[in-house]
Structure formats: C-alpha cells, structure tokens
Amino acid sequence: MKKALAILWIMGFVVLVIGILINDNWKQEDLHTQFEAKAMVLATDESDVVKSGISKIGYQNLEVEIINGKYKGKKVKAVNQLVGKLDFDNFYRIGDKIIIGILEENNEIKDVKAIDIYRQGWQLILFGFFVVCLIAYARFTGLRALFSFVASLYAIWKFLIPGLLEGKEPLMLTAIVLTLLSAIIIFSVAGLTKKGFSAFVGTMSGLLVTIAITIFFGNKLELYGMTAPFAETLLFSGHLDLNMRHIFYAAIIIGASGAAMDIAMDVSASMEEIKLKKPDIDCRELIGSGFNVGKAVIGTMTTTLLLAYSGGYLTLLMLFMTKESSFSRIINLKIVSAEIMRTVVGSIGLVLVAPLTAVFAGWIYSTEFKSIFRALKTYEWKNKETVINTAEEKLKVR
Known part of the structure; x- marks a missing residue:
C-alpha cells in the first residue's frame, strides 16, 4: 500500500513539474516575436562604457553564440545596457553563459539584448541537493513535503499573482x-x-x-x-x-x-x-x-x-x-x-x-470518533425500527 501511494505521489509531482515547464515554455515561444535564449559570450567591447567609481554607465557590446532554441549555433551581436545600478547591472566576460532577449521580425533576428547571467544550472543543482536531503531523511513524508512545496509555488505563481494583477x-x-x-x-x-x-x-x-x-x-x-x-x-x-x-x-x-x-x-x-x-x-x-x-x-x-x-x-x-x-x-x-x-x-x-x-x-x-459514528448508526437503526413498528401497528388497526 505504501509503495502504491509513493508511486502516486511521484507521478503527481512529475506531472506538476512537467505542467509548469510546458506552460512556461509555451509562454516564451508561442507565436510572439520576442523570446529568450541561452548564449555564450565570445567577445566584449567596452568602448561605450563610462566608469564612475564602482559604477558603470553606457553600453557593453557583446558577440555571443546562441546555444539553444531555433537559432542554436548562430553568432549574433548583443547589447548590455548599464544604468549605474549595481543591483541590476551585469558586466560580462568572455566565456560567460547568459540569457539574451531576441526580437524577431519576419523570421529574422532584428535585435538582441543581454538580460542576465545564466544561473539556472546551479539553481537546479542546489534544489536537487535539497530534494536529496529531504527524501534521504524523511523518506515518504519528504516526498509528500516536496509535492506540497512545488504545488505551493505553482498556486502562488499561477493563481495568486495573476489574481492580484487583475x-x-x-x-x-x-x-x-x-x-x-x-x-x-x-x-x-x-x-x-x-x-x-x-x-x-x-x-x-x-x-x-x-x-x-x-x-x-x-x-x-x-x-x-x-x-x-x-x-x-x-x-x-x-x-x-x-x-x-x-x-x-x-x-x-x-x-x-x-x-x-x-x-x-x-x-x-x-x-x-x-x-x-x-x-x-x-x-x-x-x-x-x-x-x-x-x-x-x-x-x-x-x-x-x-x-x-x-x-x-x-x-x-x-x-x-x-x-x-x-x-x-x-x-x-x-x-x-x-x-x-x-x-x-x-x-x-x-x-x-x-x-x-x-x-x-x-x-x-x-x-473516540469511531464510537460516535457507531452510536449514530445504532440510533439511526433504532429510529428505523420504530418507524417500521409504528407503520405495522397502523396497518393492523386498519
């Protein structure tokens, strides 16, 4: 029984994760002219960057190679806009893996912008380590906790946030x-x-x-x-x-x-x-x-x-x-x-x-809820017997 329940929980968890990924990919690709891709930085040009202390303002010009999606293997020029805010700006180096935003027009790339460092790989490793620790210690309970964790993320992102924005x-x-x-x-x-x-x-x-x-x-x-x-x-x-x-x-x-x-x-x-x-x-x-x-x-x-x-x-x-x-x-x-x-x-x-x-x-x-339910059933049966006896007596009188 426990094995069957474990299998059901695993299937539910896998279906939920796949549903999130499919929905997310559909939103990115769809028929829109703007989408994101992963790329490798091949060269950088900082001639349009103005440095002021530890801040940098201007445009860092990049040459990147797209490494996934429909334009995989294509080398393009990308722009990294620097606004002088250290909590948002990234200064890329050769060999960095980054996320780029692609503007497409008539099935051709019109504009490419650098968005941020690609951190998803290490994030998945960190999350995988969390999953291993959770299941290794809590076993089946850990699996159920993992399902509730992912379900909570899904409910907040797909129901709470859109509802608030509406x-x-x-x-x-x-x-x-x-x-x-x-x-x-x-x-x-x-x-x-x-x-x-x-x-x-x-x-x-x-x-x-x-x-x-x-x-x-x-x-x-x-x-x-x-x-x-x-x-x-x-x-x-x-x-x-x-x-x-x-x-x-x-x-x-x-x-x-x-x-x-x-x-x-x-x-x-x-x-x-x-x-x-x-x-x-x-x-x-x-x-x-x-x-x-x-x-x-x-x-x-x-x-x-x-x-x-x-x-x-x-x-x-x-x-x-x-x-x-x-x-x-x-x-x-x-x-x-x-x-x-x-x-x-x-x-x-x-x-x-x-x-x-x-x-x-x-x-x-x-x-003791079992005793309560048993008492309720006994009362219900006695009540039925009373109704039957009353009906029989009425028939005899007639």
Whole structure:
C-alpha cells in the first residue's frame, strides 16, 4: 500500500513539474516575436562604457553564440545596457553563459539584448541537493513535503499573482489561496488524520487573527504599502489601479501563515506522540502538554522571524549606524515601521496559534470518533425500527 501511494505521489509531482515547464515554455515561444535564449559570450567591447567609481554607465557590446532554441549555433551581436545600478547591472566576460532577449521580425533576428547571467544550472543543482536531503531523511513524508512545496509555488505563481494583477481584492484572494495551500501542505504531509485536522484548524485560526490584526494596526500606523520592494515600479508600469495597501497586508499575512502552519504542525504532532505513548491521558492533561510544547516552540520561533526579517535589511541597519541616526528617527521611518509591523504581527499569530491548536488537538485526540459514528448508526437503526413498528401497528388497526 505504501509503495502504491509513493508511486502516486511521484507521478503527481512529475506531472506538476512537467505542467509548469510546458506552460512556461509555451509562454516564451508561442507565436510572439520576442523570446529568450541561452548564449555564450565570445567577445566584449567596452568602448561605450563610462566608469564612475564602482559604477558603470553606457553600453557593453557583446558577440555571443546562441546555444539553444531555433537559432542554436548562430553568432549574433548583443547589447548590455548599464544604468549605474549595481543591483541590476551585469558586466560580462568572455566565456560567460547568459540569457539574451531576441526580437524577431519576419523570421529574422532584428535585435538582441543581454538580460542576465545564466544561473539556472546551479539553481537546479542546489534544489536537487535539497530534494536529496529531504527524501534521504524523511523518506515518504519528504516526498509528500516536496509535492506540497512545488504545488505551493505553482498556486502562488499561477493563481495568486495573476489574481492580484487583475485587481481582485488582495485580502480575500490571499485568504482563499492560503486556505487551499494550507490544506494541500498539511494533509499532504500528515494525511487525513487527527494530526492533520488539528494542524489545519490551528493554522486557519491563526490566519483569521492575523488578518484582523494586520488591518487594524496597518490603518493605525498609516502604512500604504509603498515600502514593499518594486511597489513604485509596479504602479508606474501600468497598474495604477492596484490597492497597494491591501497587497502589503497580504504580503504580511503570507509571511506569517508559513510560520503559523509550522507551529501548528509542531504542537499537533507532539500531542499525537504523547497520546500514542500514554493512551490513557485525559483531555485536560493532554492540552496542558500541548501548551508546554507550544511555549517552547514560540520561544525560538518569534526570534526566528526577527532574524529572518532583520537579515533582509542588514545593509539598511548598517547604514543607520554609519549615519548615527537616533532610535526615534529609525523606528518612525516608513520602511522600518513596515518591518516592525511584519515581525510583530507574525509573532502575535504564532503566540495565538499554539494554544488554539493545543485546545483543538486535545479535544480531537481525546474523542473516540469511531464510537460516535457507531452510536449514530445504532440510533439511526433504532429510529428505523420504530418507524417500521409504528407503520405495522397502523396497518393492523386498519
């Protein structure tokens, strides 16, 4: 049975990955005149590049050989535009593998632009190493976790992002997608078990609380979402109708939901293990154990959130120190206030998810659902017998 389930999970994972790749390739190739290809840099010309300190501005002219697609083997001229922004610019060398954008007209190449270094190969190796570690340690559970990982990426990219760009209500759409993702992730890993249902209900409880807190304090702090990376670029690229404040709120909720799901599963799994080792434990004692587990997990998880968000803005914190900015000035800046809100809201969600999961798990682990179903069936059968006897008596009277 386990082998059959494993085969089904593998087939589902393969079909999902193939579907993503096919859909992605179809979008790139299709019948459009613009598409991307992989190329090797053969020669460079920096005569049109102006250097200013560590920044470079101008055009780096390249000669590249296309190494995949319909123009494989063809040597073409490409332009690498440098705008002086180190977070976007690339300065290519001979032998670099890069991604180029090709503009085609009448089945002929009209223009070629360098886009970025080709990093996909090493990314796949890194992801493959992650897959090997996951399956080697967790076996079948790791395979299910891998399926939920890829399914989550697919749902976010194919449903959440397009829905937000179409102008759908961000909070409602995010709540729906996160509910579906939570169900997929939790039940893929835990199955349709008491552990799975406990973790799911705990996660949903935390999601509702997080949404309410985010809306309330976001309005009080007067944060409008423009502190998010590329928010301004997104607006001025033709999406002025987007509700950036609610999109910012949605981002906070998405970030908090992952940690909430993690702690809900930790508490639920721990309580299941306690119940298995001590079957005669009563509901109150089991809930108390769940509370203790939750306290221990929360103690480190809140700090984990702080470190994760601080790591993303490490250079900004270094800049504050070099400028000797006052504490009051730092915490009142919009970008810092946004990150404080993100961290604290996520932490509040964690603090509330743990006890809610413990209470529900204590009830569900201490309830014999088989006995309930058996009692319901017995009641149903007795009710049928009563109806039959009544009908027979009426017939005898007639």
